[in-house]
Amino acid sequence: MATQTQVSANFKSWPVILALAIVSLPLIVMYLYFFIDTITDSAPGSLIPNAITFRHWDFLWQARGNRPSIWPVALNTLVFATTVTIIVLLVSSTAGYVLSRLNVPGRGFFLAGVMVLHAFPSVTLIVAIFLVLQMVGLYNSLIGVILVKAALEMPLGIWLMKGFYDTVPWEIEMAGIADGASRFTVFRRLVLPQVRPALMALGLFAFLSSWSEYILPQVLAPGAKAQVLSVYLASLIADDNNFDLSLFKAVGVFYIIPVLILFLFFQKHLMNIYGGGSKG
Amino acid sequence: MRILLDKFSKSFGTTKVIEDLTLEVADGEMLALLGPSGCGKSTTLFAICGIHKVTGGRILFGDRDVTDLPSQARSVGVVFQSYALYPHMTVAENIAFPLQVKKVAPDQIKREVDAIAALVHIENLLGRRPAELSGGQQQRVALARALVRKPDVLLLDEPLANLDAKLRLEMRSEIRRIQLETGITAILVTHDQVEAMSMCDRIAIMNAGEIVQLATPTEMYHNPRTAFVAGFLGNPPIAFLRGTAKDGGFALDNSDIRLPLPAGTLSPADGSKLTLGIRPEDFGPLGDIAIPGKIAFVETQGRENLYDVRLADGSMLRSIQPVRGDIAVGNEVAWSASGAKVMVFGEDGARL
Numbered sequence A: 001m002a003t004q005t006q007v008s009a010n011f012k013s014w015p016v017i018l019a020l021a022i023v024s025l026p027l028i029v030m031y032l033y034f035f036i037d038t039i040t041d042s043a044p045g046s047l048i049p050n051a052i053t054f055r056h057w058d059f060l061w062q063a064r065g066n067r068p069s070i071w072p073v074a075l076n077t078l079v080f081a082t083t084v085t086i087i088v089l090l091v092s093s094t095a096g097y098v099l100s101r102l103n104v105p106g107r108g109f110f111l112a113g114v115m116v117l118h119a120f121p122s123v124t125l126i127v128a129i130f131l132v133l134q135m136v137g138l139y140n141s142l143i144g145v146i147l148v149k150a151a152l153e154m155p156l157g158i159w160l161m162k163g164f165y166d167t168v169p170w171e172i173e174m175a176g177i178a179d180g181a182s183r184f185t186v187f188r189r190l191v192l193p194q195v196r197p198a199l200m201a202l203g204l205f206a207f208l209s210s211w212s213e214y215i216l217p218q219v220l221a222p223g224a225k226a227q228v229l230s231v232y233l234a235s236l237i238a239d240d241n242n243f244d245l246s247l248f249k250a251v252g253v254f255y256i257i258p259v260l261i262l263f264l265f266f267q268k269h270l271m272n273i274y275g276g277g278s279k280g
Numbered sequence B: 001m002r003i004l005l006d007k008f009s010k011s012f013g014t015t016k017v018i019e020d021l022t023l024e025v026a027d028g029e030m031l032a033l034l035g036p037s038g039c040g041k042s043t044t045l046f047a048i049c050g051i052h053k054v055t056g057g058r059i060l061f062g063d064r065d066v067t068d069l070p071s072q073a074r075s076v077g078v079v080f081q082s083y084a085l086y087p088h089m090t091v092a093e094n095i096a097f098p099l100q101v102k103k104v105a106p107d108q109i110k111r112e113v114d115a116i117a118a119l120v121h122i123e124n125l126l127g128r129r130p131a132e133l134s135g136g137q138q139q140r141v142a143l144a145r146a147l148v149r150k151p152d153v154l155l156l157d158e159p160l161a162n163l164d165a166k167l168r169l170e171m172r173s174e175i176r177r178i179q180l181e182t183g184i185t186a187i188l189v190t191h192d193q194v195e196a197m198s199m200c201d202r203i204a205i206m207n208a209g210e211i212v213q214l215a216t217p218t219e220m221y222h223n224p225r226t227a228f229v230a231g232f233l234g235n236p237p238i239a240f241l242r243g244t245a246k247d248g249g250f251a252l253d254n255s256d257i258r259l260p261l262p263a264g265t266l267s268p269a270d271g272s273k274l275t276l277g278i279r280p281e282d283f284g285p286l287g288d289i290a291i292p293g294k295i296a297f298v299e300t301q302g303r304e305n306l307y308d309v310r311l312a313d314g315s316m317l318r319s320i321q322p323v324r325g326d327i328a329v330g331n332e333v334a335w336s337a338s339g340a341k342v343m344v345f346g347e348d349g350a351r352l
């Protein structure tokens, strides 16, 4: 409260709020209509809805035309995002530790290499990856895209985790060793808990990024079996014959709800990734 | 348990930190490794606890050669300068950790944690996290964690460096009390001579990776082997006068002051460089070797005053005396040193 009054003593806040509101109004209206259009009907050319309906949401309980039902697609997306997250977390937490602590040969070279990989735009790799996947027989399979996506997410994760491990004092590990714990016990029981905030944040990042990934599944697993929501959504607008904007919006809302929920619950952890430090 | 370092050497890559160091710590003894920063104290300590692999020599606990044993198999308790408490665990969990790792039964863990907590007086803190403790309390927890396994050896790396002056005084006697109560063999690493003198049975004073002298605090104070040792022990510190040997006496550089050498000193060859060491308590109105000078500074210490006396050649002697009101800065004084206490060092710093 005290800070509140201090702030308003220095300058009036309502003009700022007003200006911000005006600037962001188009965005707000857009989101609002995005949602309203999915549960209403309006006359062609009119912005004012004239009837409430749930028929745009019927994709939830029936498959439309020759399209697959939404549920296997949603499940695919969930499996895709979850698996990628798990792989990224496993690899980053262990590789980051090794790079931060152990004297592996070629460590500097490896770190630089990881950095370059991270800076590499993934689209430029896509043709090569396509060929590789076809050769090893993972083209058009969920496993294939999972591996590719995880590989592309990893460099950032490894660097991030290395940075967080660097902030954990050496003495804690020395103390653990002197207390009689094995190197692995020290890692699991003493070091990992210190970087938990980083793991949470990285996991969320990986999950959200995989959930919204479009290019990779579109190119590497376009088939109906491995389809994910982003590809499904894209196929809705690509379909010129029975173009249904309201359906597109409804699926869109369906697609972003998990993201919003995750964000609501975990935004603190997400902020952590920029704050750094192991205080948590 | 007795600890023996036998011709122990340690280098990091091409940097030799310790070479051929031999040191024996008796069972139940508390020994101080005292020396300036960077002289290799912590390196020695970490070699004993097994965190550093030695490059040469042997380390024995009792009669057991532990040179090639990993730290986990050595049974050492270590207290780090930063305490290194596990921040995500409560005090009780911190202390229990070494026992959990040993797979001790939970009810026994509880009993031992309670017992050790009582020993170091932290019974009421068991539920807190390290961040909620003061420095002295963290120190006690670190001690408890190091001792809970009943290790053969307790190693303390600058345990008091992070405490404020008052707590340092308190923890000095606490650590000693706990060491005596448990009867554990302990090595205390410190760069503070007061800690070493007040807490330990013997002091090993180190310089540049070598042990210069190993003796009891009293012996080392009154009978230092080199100028380095003499300069390291004592607060306020000893004052040195530089000069040359002349006709069996001492000629102070850049002045015409001549002083007799104390009885019992081997007469050095004429013209050789000498250093006289005179402790503040051995210089005052009562000595037998008169050294005239001028008061340059008076430091009030409460019970005593410390006088800086500037001699004709510009060098400085210190005198500590009960507070007296008759002396002010600028006064000429003719105080003397007690000849029996003056120490003479040769050019290489060794005591003559």
Ligand SMILES: Nc1ncnc2c1ncn2[C@@H]1O[C@H](COP(=O)(O)OP(=O)(O)O)[C@@H](O)[C@H]1O
Binding pocket: B012, B015, B017, B035, B036, B037, B038, B039, B040, B041, B042, B043, B044
């Ligand atoms: N891990 C290491 N790698 C290289 N040099 C080290 C390492 N640890 C210590 N040293 C060097 O060894 C010397 C002694 O260090 P240390 O034992 O920590 O001194 P101190 O007596 O202050 O505890 C120092 O010169 C330090 O630079």
Ligand SMILES: [Mg+2]
Binding pocket: B041, B042, B043, B158
């Ligand atoms: Mg040190």
